[in-house]
Amino acid sequence: MTPATFEETINLQAFTDFDACYRLRPQALMQFMQDVATHHADIHHVGRDFNTAPRLGWVIVKFHGEFTSYPTQIEQLTLATEFRGYHGVWVRRDFTLSSHGPILGRATSLWTLLNMEERKIVSPAQTLPYPWMNKINPRPDDLVFLNPVAFTDPDLTTSITASFDDLDLHQHVNNTLYLSWALRPLPEDFRRQYALKVIDIIFKKEITAQTQIISEIKFLHPQQTMHRLVDPQGTVFAFVQCLWQ
Numbered sequence: 001m002t003p004a005t006f007e008e009t010i011n012l013q014a015f016t017d018f019d020a021c022y023r024l025r026p027q028a029l030m031q032f033m034q035d036v037a038t039h040h041a042d043i044h045h046v047g048r049d050f051n052t053a054p055r056l057g058w059v060i061v062k063f064h065g066e067f068t069s070y071p072t073q074i075e076q077l078t079l080a081t082e083f084r085g086y087h088g089v090w091v092r093r094d095f096t097l098s099s100h101g102p103i104l105g106r107a108t109s110l111w112t113l114l115n116m117e118e119r120k121i122v123s124p125a126q127t128l129p130y131p132w133m134n135k136i137n138p139r140p141d142d143l144v145f146l147n148p149v150a151f152t153d154p155d156l157t158t159s160i161t162a163s164f165d166d167l168d169l170h171q172h173v174n175n176t177l178y179l180s181w182a183l184r185p186l187p188e189d190f191r192r193q194y195a196l197k198v199i200d201i202i203f204k205k206e207i208t209a210q211t212q213i214i215s216e217i218k219f220l221h222p223q224q225t226m227h228r229l230v231d232p233q234g235t236v237f238a239f240v241q242c243l244w245q
Helices: 026-043 176-183 188-193
Strands: 005-011 056-067 076-087 090-098 103-115 120-122 156-161 196-203 212-221 224-230 236-244
Touching: 005 026, 026 056, 026 076, 026 090, 026 103, 026 176, 056 090, 176 196, 176 212, 176 224, 176 236
Parallel strands: none
Antiparallel strands: 005 076, 056 103, 056 196, 076 090, 090 103, 103 120, 156 212, 196 236, 212 224, 224 236
8 A cells, every 4th residue: 555545444334324215324425535535634634633834624515436236235434545646726636436346436635734723725846845745647548527518497406504523623613414415305216216326526716604404406307416515695606416216
């Protein structure tokens, strides 16, 4: 294992990590990947305890995941992550999900480094001049981010108000909640019938406490959904696109 790679096996809890169909909850999925990325960054002192000033923090910008078999009725989940490098102000991190050997899915993500006091983007390459901080080298099997599909007439909507319990140490709603909020308007029978096959998220804007969010869904096809998280004024906080199997 190189400094750019890290692996962790998680013991899953039946009544907290899984939904009513014994599938891994979307929020748990996102939380575990965030935790593994944080643990990897902590090892190199670029996680929760930056040895730099001012205070810095990683902010996710895009996420894309594809599943050959969505995690269902398993006792352990092994997450392998790789720091792929940077391009401009963006940093790429990949994930592989498996359970006792077989690969269940792969994911990739783009992050940026933020001055948390001024809320300004800083250059990872200039701020963190580590030997493994290299430019991204593209690979033939790299996952590809999707483009959001515009829509004006949602098929389903639900209102959500961000509360104190949704906030993290950066004083905004943690990114692990965006996906579950985006899926919330879906009917129960749809969620019971289908499992996630592809997830694509574009994080546009942070959500703070007491912000009213409208979760909107448009069915592009019977097993393809486009989602938006917006406020009543139309400000977009995230685009989410899902394929179901």
